[in-house]
Amino acid sequence: MAKLKRHWCDAVDAGPAASYLKPAMAILPIIVAPDPRLKLHAKPVTRVDSRVRRLMDDMLETMYEAPGIGLAAPQVGQALQLIVVDCAREGEPPQPLRIANPEILWASDELMTVSEGCLSLPEHYADVARPAAIKLRYLDAENEIRELDAKGLLATCIQHEMDHLEGVLFVDHISSLKRGIILRKLAKAKRQKSPVPA
Ligand code: ZN
Numbered sequence: 001m002a003k004l005k006r007h008w009c010d011a012v013d014a015g016p017a018a019s020y021l022k023p024a025m026a027i028l029p030i031i032v033a034p035d036p037r038l039k040l041h042a043k044p045v046t047r048v049d050s051r052v053r054r055l056m057d058d059m060l061e062t063m064y065e066a067p068g069i070g071l072a073a074p075q076v077g078q079a080l081q082l083i084v085v086d087c088a089r090e091g092e093p094p095q096p097l098r099i100a101n102p103e104i105l106w107a108s109d110e111l112m113t114v115s116e117g118c119l120s121l122p123e124h125y126a127d128v129a130r131p132a133a134i135k136l137r138y139l140d141a142e143n144e145i146r147e148l149d150a151k152g153l154l155a156t157c158i159q160h161e162m163d164h165l166e167g168v169l170f171v172d173h174i175s176s177l178k179r180g181i182i183l184r185k186l187a188k189a190k191r192q193k194s195p196v197p198a
Pocket of ligand 1 (some may be wrong): 001118119160161
């Protein structure tokens with residue numbers, strides 16, 4: 001999930017390397033819609049081992065670099081149930097979450113509407129209503145089962161990223177008219193970037 005006014009990573013660049021950024025991390029290419037890889041259903045991981053942890057770390061670095069506040073594995077071409085999020089506000093210390101096999105145990109009846117963006121739909125935003133609070137169960141980076149109560153932007157972000165694991169994009173929550181406009185613009189931008197040889 002992308003957010004316009006998120007620039008604290010500029011501050012990270014200017015200062016000493018943050019402890020959560022390991023030197024071996026890699027920035028992965030982010031898939032932009034429309035793309036069939038964004039419509040796949042992701043598989044759960046059997047366990048969070050060093051390979052999965054490495055992917056989670058790479059996803060975090062890719063997200064921070066974009067910059068965004070959330071990223072799901074299908075967005076970097078891995079059909080696995082992995083998401084990373086960091087909804088710390090500007091000026092706050094980073095709060096990276098590495099989440100595998102997430103499952104929503106409870107969601108509030110109360111909804112919250114947020115203007116959502118997505119790293120796979122760059123420069124497009126739309127209002128999406130989702131439960132304002134959720135209870136989540138997942139596997140953390142140490143393969144431990146964890147539960148998390150999330151509300152506000154964190155709850156929105158987690159639900160947005162979990163949608164990616166089902167092949168759902170935020171534009172699937174809005175009218176087909178608006179969705180069509182956004183996807184056509186993205187398809188056109190793609191064609192202009194990589195022209196087909198005549
Ligand atoms: Zn997204």
